[in-house]
Amino acid sequence: MKIHEYQAKALLAQFGVPVPKGRVATTPAEARQIAAELGGKVVVKAQIHAGGRGKGGGVKLANTPEEAERAAAQIIGMQLVTHQTGPQGQKVKSVLVEEQSAIERELYLSVLVDSTSGEPVMMASAAGGMEIEEVAATTPEKIIRINVDPATGFLPYMARQLAFGIGLETRELLGQAQKLMQGLYEAFAAKDASLAEINPLVLTADGRLLALDAKFNFDDNALFRHPDIAALRDIDEEDPLEVQAKSHGIDNYIKLDGNIGCIVNGAGLAMATMDTIKLAGGEPANFLDIGTVNNVERVTNAIKVILDDPAVKAIFINIFGGMARVDVIAQGIIEAYRTFNITLPVVARLEGTNLEEGERLLKESGLPIIRGTDLYDGARRAVEAAAGKVA
Numbered sequence: 001m002k003i004h005e006y007q008a009k010a011l012l013a014q015f016g017v018p019v020p021k022g023r024v025a026t027t028p029a030e031a032r033q034i035a036a037e038l039g040g041k042v043v044v045k046a047q048i049h050a051g052g053r054g055k056g057g058g059v060k061l062a063n064t065p066e067e068a069e070r071a072a073a074q075i076i077g078m079q080l081v082t083h084q085t086g087p088q089g090q091k092v093k094s095v096l097v098e099e100q101s102a103i104e105r106e107l108y109l110s111v112l113v114d115s116t117s118g119e120p121v122m123m124a125s126a127a128g129g130m131e132i133e134e135v136a137a138t139t140p141e142k143i144i145r146i147n148v149d150p151a152t153g154f155l156p157y158m159a160r161q162l163a164f165g166i167g168l169e170t171r172e173l174l175g176q177a178q179k180l181m182q183g184l185y186e187a188f189a190a191k192d193a194s195l196a197e198i199n200p201l202v203l204t205a206d207g208r209l210l211a212l213d214a215k216f217n218f219d220d221n222a223l224f225r226h227p228d229i230a231a232l233r234d235i236d237e238e239d240p241l242e243v244q245a246k247s248h249g250i251d252n253y254i255k256l257d258g259n260i261g262c263i264v265n266g267a268g269l270a271m272a273t274m275d276t277i278k279l280a281g282g283e284p285a286n287f288l289d290i291g292t293v294n295n296v297e298r299v300t301n302a303i304k305v306i307l308d309d310p311a312v313k314a315i316f317i318n319i320f321g322g323m324a325r326v327d328v329i330a331q332g333i334i335e336a337y338r339t340f341n342i343t344l345p346v347v348a349r350l351e352g353t354n355l356e357e358g359e360r361l362l363k364e365s366g367l368p369i370i371r372g373t374d375l376y377d378g379a380r381r382a383v384e385a386a387a388g389k390v391a
Helices: 005-014 028-037 065-075 132-138 156-165 171-190 220-225 240-247 267-279 296-307 326-339 355-365 375-386
Strands: 022-025 042-046 059-062 095-099 103-113 120-125 143-147 193-204 209-211 215-218 253-255 260-264 286-288 314-321 346-352
Touching: 005 022, 005 095, 005 171, 005 215, 022 028, 028 042, 028 065, 028 095, 042 065, 059 065, 065 095, 103 132, 103 171, 120 132, 120 156, 120 171, 132 143, 143 156, 156 171, 171 193, 171 209, 215 220, 240 253, 240 296, 260 267, 260 286, 260 296, 260 375, 267 286, 267 314, 267 375, 286 296, 296 314, 296 326, 314 326, 314 375, 326 346, 326 355, 346 355, 346 375
Parallel strands: 260 314, 314 346
Antiparallel strands: 022 095, 042 059, 042 095, 103 120, 103 193, 120 143, 193 209, 193 215, 253 286
C-alpha cells in the first residue's frame, strides 16, 4: 500500500524527521489561506501516488497567496500524466501547500528490504533529486548501502558512515543526520514499511536538513497491525480492478498491459505462467495468484475480475493442485459460466488433487473449454485464442 506525500511527511514528523511546514488543500481557496499562514512564498504540489509530478506540471512555485490560489486552481482537477502514471494519467484531488526552502544541496536517503539478505538496507547518495534507478545505472559508486540487522537496529556508526559518504562532515550536520536517519529507520520498522524514501533530502542555506519529499510503501500483509496506516489508503489512486480483487479477498492481483487473463494457484507458478505466455508470443493481462483455494465463490470472483478487464481477449486457467482441489476449481469455472455471460475463449490446464472428479465435472458440463495438456501447450493455446485462432 502507498500513501500520499503529505501523509508520509506527517508520519516522518512523528518520528522526529524535520519536514517543511505545510498542509494539504482540496480547493484553491484553502491553498490561498494556507499560503497566507506560511508567509506567502510556498510550493504547491499535486498529491498523487506517482513520481515525476514536476515534469508533468504538478508542482508550482508561488510567491503570494494569490499566486498559490491560481496554482492550485490549475492543478486540482487536472489529469496529471507522469512516467509512473502511464498515458492515462491520474486525476489530482488535492495539493500540498508548504513553505519554500532555500536549497543548497539535494541528497537521497531511503530504507528498503534487501531481497538478497532479507534485511533492511539504508541507502544514501549525494545525487539527490534524481531517479535512484538512473543513478544506480550510470554512477553506482554514488550510492552507499548499509545493511541493518533487525535484532540490533540502526546504530550510530552507520549514520556517521552514511553521512560522511554524502558529504555531511561537520559536527552540526553529523548530529542532524544521525537523528534524521534514526527517525527514518524507526518509522520504517515500526510501521512495517517495505520502502521509506526521502528524495530529495535537502541541506538548506541556513544549515538545516529537511525531508523535501517523502514516499512510503507498506507491507499489505502487516496492515492488520496498523489500522492507522490502513486508514490512509486512497483507493482512487489504485487500479479499479485491483481494488475489486481485494474486495473479493483476492490480494495477489496486479493489472498488466497484455490481453491474456491469468488465473493460477501459487506465486511461483503464476510467474512461470506469465513467462511461458511471453515465450509463446503473447502478453499476460495480469498476475493473479488465487492461492490454496477450496472455495467455489472465490474462483468465480477471480474469473469476474478477469472478465471486467476490457483488454482481455482470452483466459488461461493454470492449476497445479496440491492442497488446492481441481474439482473445486472446476466447480468454480462451471458456476462462472452460469453466472456471467462468458464469450471469451477459456483455456484450462488442470493437474493435481481430485483431477479425475474435476475432469468429470467439466466434461459433463459441456462447456466450450479449450484444454491444455501441459503448461506450454496451455499457454500456446491461450495465445492463439487471444488472436482469434480457436481450434
